[in-house]
Amino acid sequence: MNTNLLSKYLVDSKYLSGIIYFEELYSTNAYSKKIYHELKDNTIVLTSYQTNGTGRFGRPWKSNRNENLTFSLIKDYGLRIDEIHLMNFYTSYILYLTLNETSKDCSEHDLYLKWPNDLLLNRKKIAGILLDVKDMNSDMKKFIIGIGLNVNQEIFPEDINSKATSMKNEFKCEFMIEMILINFIKLFNENLCLLNQGDILMKLWKSKSNVIGKKVKFKQLDDGREAEVVVMDIDNDGGLIVSDVSGKTCKFYSGEISILYDE
Known part of the structure; x- marks a missing residue:
C-alpha cells in the first residue's frame, strides 16, 4: 500500500x-x-x-x-x-x-x-x-x-x-x-x-437499487424465520417495506434479503 x-x-x-x-x-x-x-x-x-x-x-x-x-x-x-x-x-x-x-x-x-x-x-x-x-x-x-x-x-x-x-x-x-x-x-x-x-x-x-418490486427471501435474524415476500419500498427511515403472500404489509429495520431471480 x-x-x-x-x-x-x-x-x-x-x-x-x-x-x-x-x-x-x-x-x-x-x-x-x-x-x-x-x-x-x-x-x-x-x-x-x-x-x-x-x-x-x-x-x-x-x-x-x-x-x-x-x-x-x-x-x-x-x-x-x-x-x-x-x-x-x-x-x-x-x-x-x-x-x-x-x-x-x-x-x-x-x-x-x-x-x-x-x-x-x-x-x-x-x-x-x-x-x-x-x-x-x-x-x-x-x-x-x-x-x-x-x-x-x-x-x-x-x-x-x-x-x-x-x-x-x-x-x-x-x-x-x-x-x-x-x-x-x-x-x-x-x-x-x-x-x-x-x-x-x-x-x-x-x-441505484434494484430490489423494489422484486420477490425476495427475507430472513429475520432475531428468530431465524424466513419468508418469500415482495419488496414494496424502502422508507425514508431506512425500513424495508414488504408484502407477504396474503397481501399483509410489514416494515423491517434489520434482517437479510436474497433476491429470487427468475432464472
Missing part, C-alpha cells in the same frame, strides 16, 4: 486528518472502537490484510492479502438518533459512485445497492459496510465506518465462491487500490450535504 501517495492526495489536501496504516491487522473496526476517543475526525485506519474482519451479525469477512480494500473511516457528525441510518445509506451510495467513477464500464454491468448495506455486481456481493456509533447521547456522534471492497481478488473460499466477486473478476483488469480509496474519500467529503437532506439521499439511494 502506497501510503505516501495517499497522504499526498488526502492528508496534504485536507480531505483526511490522518492515516493509520497496518500491513496486517485483526480488524480495522475493532481496532478503531478500542481507541476511538483518540481518533480525530476524518482519520482512516487502513490495512492490507485483515485477519479477523467481520461483517453484519459478526459474520467473517474473508479477504486476501494485498488484493482488496479494507479500512475504517472515523467521522464526527451531528445526526439525531433517528437519523443515524442515513450515514449507512450515504456511505453505500458514495461507494456506488466511486465504483462508477473508477470503472467507466460499470454502466454495462449490473451494479446495484442491496438493502441495507451491500453492493452487488452481476448478482454477486462485491462490497459491504459495517457501521458502529460512539457517543450516542452526544449531539456530535463519532461514526466508525468499516468498508470492505473486493478489488483484485480472483479466488474466493468455496463457501462464498458463488456469492462473492471482485472488480478484477468482473472487469477483467487489475485496479489500483490506492486510487479507489482516494476517489471514495473525496466523494464522501464533497457530498456531505446529502446527510442533511435525508429525503433526497434516500431517493438517490433507491434509484
Whole structure:
C-alpha cells in the first residue's frame, strides 16, 4: 500500500486528518472502537490484510492479502438518533459512485445497492459496510465506518465462491487500490450535504437499487424465520417495506434479503 501517495492526495489536501496504516491487522473496526476517543475526525485506519474482519451479525469477512480494500473511516457528525441510518445509506451510495467513477464500464454491468448495506455486481456481493456509533447521547456522534471492497481478488473460499466477486473478476483488469480509496474519500467529503437532506439521499439511494418490486427471501435474524415476500419500498427511515403472500404489509429495520431471480 502506497501510503505516501495517499497522504499526498488526502492528508496534504485536507480531505483526511490522518492515516493509520497496518500491513496486517485483526480488524480495522475493532481496532478503531478500542481507541476511538483518540481518533480525530476524518482519520482512516487502513490495512492490507485483515485477519479477523467481520461483517453484519459478526459474520467473517474473508479477504486476501494485498488484493482488496479494507479500512475504517472515523467521522464526527451531528445526526439525531433517528437519523443515524442515513450515514449507512450515504456511505453505500458514495461507494456506488466511486465504483462508477473508477470503472467507466460499470454502466454495462449490473451494479446495484442491496438493502441495507451491500453492493452487488452481476448478482454477486462485491462490497459491504459495517457501521458502529460512539457517543450516542452526544449531539456530535463519532461514526466508525468499516468498508470492505473486493478489488483484485480472483479466488474466493468455496463457501462464498458463488456469492462473492471482485472488480478484477468482473472487469477483467487489475485496479489500483490506492486510487479507489482516494476517489471514495473525496466523494464522501464533497457530498456531505446529502446527510442533511435525508429525503433526497434516500431517493438517490433507491434509484441505484434494484430490489423494489422484486420477490425476495427475507430472513429475520432475531428468530431465524424466513419468508418469500415482495419488496414494496424502502422508507425514508431506512425500513424495508414488504408484502407477504396474503397481501399483509410489514416494515423491517434489520434482517437479510436474497433476491429470487427468475432464472
